[in-house]
Amino acid sequence: MIWVDTIIQGILLGGLYALFAAGLSLVFGVMRLVNLAHGDLIVMGAYLILVLVTLLGLSPFVAVFVAMPLMFGLGWALQRFLLNRTLGDDILPPLLVTFGLSIALQNALLEGFSADSQRLPTNALTTASVEIGSITLGVMPLLTFASAVLVIVGLNQLFYRTEIGRAFRATSDDATTASLMGIKPANIFATATGIALVIVTIAALYLGLRANFDPNIGPARLIYAFEAVIIGGLGSLWGTLFGGIIIGVAQTVGAAINPEWQILAGHLAFLIVLLVRPRGLFPRAND
Template identity: 75%
Template sequence: MIWLDTIVQGLLLGGLYALFAAGLSLVFGIMRLVNLAHGDLIVFAAFLILVVVQMTGLNPFLGALIAAPLLFAFGWLVQRVVLNRVLGKDILPPLLVTFGLSIALQNGMLEVFSADSQRLRAGPLESASVDLGPVTVGIMPLLTFASAVMVIFALNQIFYRTALGRAFRATSDDPVTASLMGINPASVFAIATGLAMVTVTIAALFLGMRSNFDPSIGPARLIFAFEAVIIGGLGSLWGTLLGGAIIGVAQTVGAQINPEWQILAGHLAFLAVLLVRPRGLFPRAVD
């Protein structure tokens, strides 16, 4: 029974990792951009929600609703002004630019918000739980998982059912040919990054409500997110959800055996998948 509980908790934790990873999966899938600042952007979004909440007194969910369009604009602008100019066959320039962004964001936040731990207060929701027969699960983890599924579902709808999604897939497969068909890759990329920042806002909302956050926690979130994306396979959004779940379950099972093995078990699961499938489980696009 303890194992069933462990696996359920792991799946729900995987929902949080899938949320971290959804935006990354989108930009990585469409433009092969290794965004090393993704984790810090999540923390940045959490601070932005916190500022909105403190200024207006709204609850965090409404705060996120206000923060989302601001972050969409921020992502759009960063992609337009900076990232589009360094994208290419060579992965190093975007790697260094996003590393620079990561260092700048971390230290900028440290100056502005200090190193103190912060939290988004969600009232009684934080500790509420529901009895599901053999296991009891927290409302908050359940809500996180449901949001992850909804975010992935919505992104998939955009990806496969809209003209914008067609442009995403075409640019992902071959930017040169796509641009011959009247698609402007630069603006497609900018919209994709904007959308990714909206998912980052949702991830930040749940990160902030579930645990404390401070300016230094970004990189650890980044590595989990990347593992989820790579396990799932390039460009496969449902794969990303599965990847998050695999990392989450591996972590809780590892922690059940020995609390010090939690993070280690997640990494080992990632390496094991990659050993068998070097391109992840369900790669949609080719590199």
């Protein structure tokens, strides 16, 4: 029974990793850009929520809705004025610019908030749990997982049911032809990164509510997100959720055997998938 419990906890943890990964997946899907600062943007989102909570006395669940438009604006501007200039055939500029951004952001947070661990204020809801049979599930992990599913359903709807989604797909397939149809790729890319940062804000809320965070944890979140995307297969959002679950289960099972093996077990699961199915479990894109 303890194993069933461990695996269910792992699946729910996978929801968090899928939230980390969804934004990365979206940006890659639309413009083939891998943002190495993704993890640091999640941490920055958590600090933004913390600031709103402290300054305005809001509940984190309200603060996240205030933070979302701010993060959208930031993502839009970041893409429009910085990252768009790096797109092209050469892979070096986007990689090196986002890597520089990652280091700069990390140290800006360090300067602004010190290296001390922070946590978003919790209330009764965040520590509550429900009993299902003989298994106790935390409300927070359940909420995280439900949010991940909602985000992925939402993104799929956005991609396949709306005008902006059609523009995303068209630009992703062929930016030049799309621009002949009156679409401005620069703005489409900016909107996509804006939406990705809205998802980042949701991920940041759960990151901050569930555990301590400090300016240095960004790169590890990027790595989990990346592993989830690769395991799921590029371009598949449901695959990304599944990839997150695999990392989550591997980590909780690893931790159950030996607490020191938690992170290692997640990475090893990723390497095994890479060995057996190099293109991920549900590949869709060809690159």
